[in-house]
Amino acid sequence: MAIYDTLFSQLDVTSSQLLVTDRDFRDPSFGHQLRETVVSLLDLKVIPVFNENDAISTRRAPYEDSSGIFWDNDSLATLLAKELDADLLIMLSDVEGLYSGPPSDPQSKIIHTYINEKHGKLINFGEKSRVGRGGMQAKVAAAVTAASKGVPAVIASGFVTDSIIKIMRGEKIGTLFHNEANVWDCSKEVTTREMAVAAKDCSRHLQNLSSEERKKILLDIAGALDANVDLIISENEADLAAAQDSGYEKSLVARMTLKAGKVGYLYISSSQQYPFIYLIMFGHSICSHYIFVDNKPC
Template sequence: MSTLYRNPYSSCNGSSNQTNGIINSKTPISNRSDMKHARRIIVKLGTALITRENEDGLAIGRLASTVEQVSQLQNEGRQMLLVTSGAVAFGRQVLRKEAMMTMTMRKSLSPKDILQNSRVAIQRQACAAFGQKGLMSFYERMFQQYNIGVAQVLVTKSDFYNLDSRKNLQATLDELLNLNIIPILNTNDAVAPCIDTDAEVTAAKDDIVINDNDSLAARLAVLISADLLLIMSDVNGLYTGPPTVEGSRLLHTFCPKQDLELISFGARSKFGTGGMESKVKCASWALDHNVAVVISNGQIDKAILNMIDGKKIGTFFTNAPTETLPVDVQALKVRDGSRLLQRLTAEQRKTIINKMASNLIEYSQDILEANKQDVEEAMKEGTYE
């Protein structure tokens, strides 16, 4: 029988307790090592992660792995919630085949129509309605293998903007989570307006506009006071530039208030409606509302479990500015410095080395203290071995 949990996020007395070592009180996660304490976790799955690269059906292996990881966390006593994309893409793939099969033999085999017929345009809303059924059926069968029940919740913007609807949504999700059921949410694209550009996801005065599942996941995380939001896609995290561009480097930690000027965004995914710029805006907004966020690649083996364990996977969002340069940046500067040294004379290099040696002796105590602080920080981030 499933264990019933009382909702610690709506407790009247504000007291905190602990279940299986998992902290029930709402305390902001400030570093990777704290993620193991997260109890209420939202996992957002992007379309590129859910569908195959050739756009021909669901990526069964990746989804099965994700379901297994989410189930393990759920059975540990955590409260898991999924925000899933992919209904439109999955529905389009199936309905295109259906449309092709209904064509006459002459039309489907006509050489001049072959290319056009292979790209039959199906209304987005119809794709969503058809695809959501198959997507939800898959999730239900997979989670049954772990004796976990799931519930489908389709939402639109009005469910958040209308006070009564928002309260009803929050109450429904709280009750499902407390009953040890995993809510699986998606935007109700069968009736929602067709808006699919990153530019539509802009910051409002207090809230964010819901135009894709990245913004939906962020709003849900804040609504239900989630501890952690994991945005899973097909990229390893946030890069300083498009990942395919030479010189772009992965940021393991990102402070929106400090590092935003260091990055440039590329084109959004061909599968979904969002892009990295959308993810960063939504993650930053959730972070400002005390929800920890990590953007990561869902194709990495056991990525979700390893992130919860504090492993250095993906990009961890933090409001704490970093005081030191990342290791890879330091390495680049060392390389450039070594090239400058090579152009110096032997006497000039000797002078520099002697000066460095004397500084090491003079400031040895300061260096040891700084090294101790680095080790402590690495242990907090889960990167110390």
């Protein structure tokens, strides 16, 4: 704990150690007390540092999950993430994330999004490090458990500069575990370069279209909006409910609110050589009134 105090103090940040045991979590009232303690510390700008209370722990080697609660820091982190209703669990390791095989193997590739149905039985974890109890296999098990309980998890390297900040920015770093990751699965891995090249090719293709072809595309989009008003409104209502549950400000929720008139209206001025298409769409601040789309060739 002394090293945490030293490092945090260099940033004028206070830290506090909280020691727990698996027996604590057997008490139904412990979760409420735990949340109150953590909230109070954070209100005081104090960083809580959790660890198992080894002084009174009854565990003996070989270490195993005999309690079914937690048995190492990885499973403890998952348990705390659930108890504290965390938005995200980040587990730092000595490698950049989860690999398809031992990280030392040149053939191994990093897995940026873990899908249990796809990767669960295909990964060769190799040997664990000399420190810790469970190694990467334990981290994966903990991350899968966290994701199944609604807490996304990321395994990344603690040796990469600003890795936590990069994760919070949404950068593609480490391995993400999410309970809906299977929905995002693609049959083919596409690199950033391939996506950029494909986008550029499509841009050139659009530029080569005639004005009539562009007009037809815009009309098809408008028709699809008009035909799916009920579905769009329904999905928007679900998004609004999720935003309210997440504690978004009322003003932000109001900006996301869609009404039928904002989705389906289409007007074409046929008297123009290059007709203007006016679409009333999403109620965000950047398009709170009209979107003017001119299909005149550039």
